[in-house]
Amino acid sequence: MKRILWTLLLLFVLVAGLLWLTGRETLPPGLADAAAKYDARILRDAWGVPHVFGKTDADAAYGLAYAHAEDDFATLQGALLAARGRLAEVYGSEAAPNDYMVHLLRVWDVVADGYPRLDSTTRALCEAYADGLNHYAALHPDAALPALYPVTGRDVVAGFVHKLPLFFGIDRVLRELFADARARDVSPRSEATAWTRFSERNLGSNAFAVAPSRTTDGSTFLAVNSHQPWTGPVAWYEAHLHSDEGWDVVGATFPGAPLILHGHNPDLGWAHTVNTPDLIDVYVLDVDPDDPDRYRFDGEWRTLEKREAPIRVKLWGPFSWTFKREALWSVYGPVVRRPHGVYALRFAGFGEVGQVEQWYRMNKARTFEAWRQAMAARAVPMFNTVYADRHGRIFYVYNARLPMRSENYDWRAYLPGDTSGTLWTETLPFDALPQVLDPASGFLQSTNSSPFRATLGTDNPDPAAFSHTFGIEADKMTNRGLRALALFGADDAITWSDFTAYKYDVTYAPESRVARMRRQLLQAPVPPDTLARRALAELRAWDLRADSANTRTALAVLTFGPFIEAYGTTVPADTLMRRLRWAADHLRAHFGTLSPPWKDVNRLRRGAVDLGLGGAPDVLRAVNGALQPDGRLAGMAGDSYILLAAWDAEGRVRSESIHQFGSATLDAASPHYADQARLFVRNARKPVWRDEAEIRAHLERAYRPGDERLPE
Numbered sequence: 001m002k003r004i005l006w007t008l009l010l011l012f013v014l015v016a017g018l019l020w021l022t023g024r025e026t027l028p029p030g031l032a033d034a035a036a037k038y039d040a041r042i043l044r045d046a047w048g049v050p051h052v053f054g055k056t057d058a059d060a061a062y063g064l065a066y067a068h069a070e071d072d073f074a075t076l077q078g079a080l081l082a083a084r085g086r087l088a089e090v091y092g093s094e095a096a097p098n099d100y101m102v103h104l105l106r107v108w109d110v111v112a113d114g115y116p117r118l119d120s121t122t123r124a125l126c127e128a129y130a131d132g133l134n135h136y137a138a139l140h141p142d143a144a145l146p147a148l149y150p151v152t153g154r155d156v157v158a159g160f161v162h163k164l165p166l167f168f169g170i171d172r173v174l175r176e177l178f179a180d181a182r183a184r185d186v187s188p189r190s191e192a193t194a195w196t197r198f199s200e201r202n203l204g205s206n207a208f209a210v211a212p213s214r215t216t217d218g219s220t221f222l223a224v225n226s227h228q229p230w231t232g233p234v235a236w237y238e239a240h241l242h243s244d245e246g247w248d249v250v251g252a253t254f255p256g257a258p259l260i261l262h263g264h265n266p267d268l269g270w271a272h273t274v275n276t277p278d279l280i281d282v283y284v285l286d287v288d289p290d291d292p293d294r295y296r297f298d299g300e301w302r303t304l305e306k307r308e309a310p311i312r313v314k315l316w317g318p319f320s321w322t323f324k325r326e327a328l329w330s331v332y333g334p335v336v337r338r339p340h341g342v343y344a345l346r347f348a349g350f351g352e353v354g355q356v357e358q359w360y361r362m363n364k365a366r367t368f369e370a371w372r373q374a375m376a377a378r379a380v381p382m383f384n385t386v387y388a389d390r391h392g393r394i395f396y397v398y399n400a401r402l403p404m405r406s407e408n409y410d411w412r413a414y415l416p417g418d419t420s421g422t423l424w425t426e427t428l429p430f431d432a433l434p435q436v437l438d439p440a441s442g443f444l445q446s447t448n449s450s451p452f453r454a455t456l457g458t459d460n461p462d463p464a465a466f467s468h469t470f471g472i473e474a475d476k477m478t479n480r481g482l483r484a485l486a487l488f489g490a491d492d493a494i495t496w497s498d499f500t501a502y503k504y505d506v507t508y509a510p511e512s513r514v515a516r517m518r519r520q521l522l523q524a525p526v527p528p529d530t531l532a533r534r535a536l537a538e539l540r541a542w543d544l545r546a547d548s549a550n551t552r553t554a555l556a557v558l559t560f561g562p563f564i565e566a567y568g569t570t571v572p573a574d575t576l577m578r579r580l581r582w583a584a585d586h587l588r589a590h591f592g593t594l595s596p597p598w599k600d601v602n603r604l605r606r607g608a609v610d611l612g613l614g615g616a617p618d619v620l621r622a623v624n625g626a627l628q629p630d631g632r633l634a635g636m637a638g639d640s641y642i643l644l645a646a647w648d649a650e651g652r653v654r655s656e657s658i659h660q661f662g663s664a665t666l667d668a669a670s671p672h673y674a675d676q677a678r679l680f681v682r683n684a685r686k687p688v689w690r691d692e693a694e695i696r697a698h699l700e701r702a703y704r705p706g707d708e709r710l711p712e
Helices: 002-023 033-037 057-084 093-104 107-117 120-139 153-167 170-177 355-364 368-376 479-489 496-503 513-522 530-541 553-563 573-591 677-681 692-697
Strands: 040-045 050-054 205-210 220-226 237-243 248-253 262-264 268-273 280-284 291-297 300-303 305-316 319-329 334-338 341-347 384-389 394-398 435-437 443-446 602-606 609-612 623-627 633-638 642-647 653-658 699-703
Touching: 033 120, 040 057, 040 692, 050 057, 050 692, 057 093, 057 120, 057 153, 057 237, 093 107, 093 170, 093 305, 093 319, 107 153, 120 153, 120 355, 153 170, 153 355, 170 280, 170 334, 170 341, 205 268, 205 384, 205 394, 205 479, 205 496, 220 248, 220 262, 220 268, 220 384, 220 496, 248 642, 262 642, 268 368, 355 368, 368 384, 368 394, 384 443, 384 642, 394 443, 443 479, 479 496, 496 642, 513 530, 513 553, 513 573, 530 553, 530 573, 553 573, 553 602, 602 623, 602 677, 609 677, 692 699
Parallel strands: 050 237, 602 633
Antiparallel strands: 040 050, 040 699, 205 220, 205 443, 220 642, 237 248, 248 262, 262 268, 268 384, 280 341, 291 300, 305 319, 319 334, 334 341, 384 394, 394 435, 602 609, 623 633, 642 653
């Protein structure tokens, strides 16, 4: 028996070894062959920022891909895997929901149908970017995931098709549907449906524009200040792209994007912030009790389209298993079958592949009219956008593909899935969206707040002109929005120094959510225990600021932090009191006091770098931290890449930027892994160099992709 067992064990080991050897993949040959057709140079400045010069736009996109791969190859490959629906075969079962979503939403059907219809220059841009990644993989095979290659332009477009629905919450809706019980009621049809405020997601960003009428020297100012996670697939990467075909743009991009997503060129610039209109609907299907694959629609039975979604999941070592799940489709869109119901999804922008094309046209636009025409395509289905240009024009638009829905339903609930009355097919035209052009006030702000308070005065859009079915955040005002209106609105002679100071403001407004919660606590019955009384005394003395030396901010942020961005809700006083006691206990245990300097608690950590900083959730100097085992908060989102630009009275542009870490977003061995962190915590910035001679005056190295030496 022992001999038999040992023989079986030996056979198992041999088979496992054979499977491992035969299962090892190598990169396909010829990955770098296409590199010869591109003419790109990468000039890294003293901060490691890549300035990519090409004869053509495609050359620049190719060089951008190579440069970004040098700094963050793993994240780039992860983004490709995610869009391919193959994360689970590398990262295991925890990534399987993403892969199922790719199949369920038919991402690759959308790409196959739409990619040939993109214009030839956009396709060339995407193919060039893919070739840059292929070239880097060929030269770094040990870091490459062979199954991904060759990357194609379709992979680049698929990344946008996959990623953008996540910004407006498709993942949140799917998690809700896969819960153990139905999460919401089904809306009845009514001639006068009551409307409930949409719940807000915890998202943030800032964008400001100031016209010459409000600056001291006739300049035009623009702040690009999106609040993104500090690491991962939607962390900002700074770059400058320049081609002989007229592409000259600086700003930031995400892994997998072949262009700048927001920034400026010599003539104009723009900034995005997240808005949260209702772009997703869930329908409850009326399924035939005798045939679970049929559903009723307008009085007739229809058959669900059925596919099998193969999801390959890594188990251990070289072993994986392909699980198969059904992927259903209805007249509304994708369908999931759950024990508590069969649900269909419909979301704005399904079938759209033109995101790269739209951003590319925005990158190259040199006039407001050309830029606005690019925006009007709305291939990008959401994001507030603030614009400024060399002529002093400023503009704000609540960009969104807003579904034209029947007013007879409560669209916050689930919808009846048996009637064309809930099947919307049209969206509000771009010209009808909330927008403001050249307001008399001379400034615009977008801080994830109501689009109806983008500025001061009568130039704001009229909320009465927009249906409640759009789910526009009509009444939402972040603290950042309140402070922006107060600061810019009170100053009719804004200097560059003022502009930068306002961006870094750390104050909570008296009417902000934080100030209201503090008043609620201070007006509650006085607790009997000494610790809570001491904590209340500290809160009473707090000046509503989050500067780095403030000794009462830590108690306030730890107390109110979980509730700051839950706009539209009221937190019970006893809940706030329990949280206050927890915060006081926490500070006493880890710092020996209820009033440590905020910078001792609020930290920027990156490798060996550990720095104290100011800022807090929902102040204009936004920092969101995650609690660490040592009791401190380590920054993980909020202010990240910041770009501040000014066009002078003659139309000449200059700008300054900062990244919370540095240009090497993943390479810990690089000197640029955290070299901007000390500037970042001081609220300082570095100059943006655009002219080649100026770049060379601050040059670290110059080379062609694949060759560290730049040929003369």
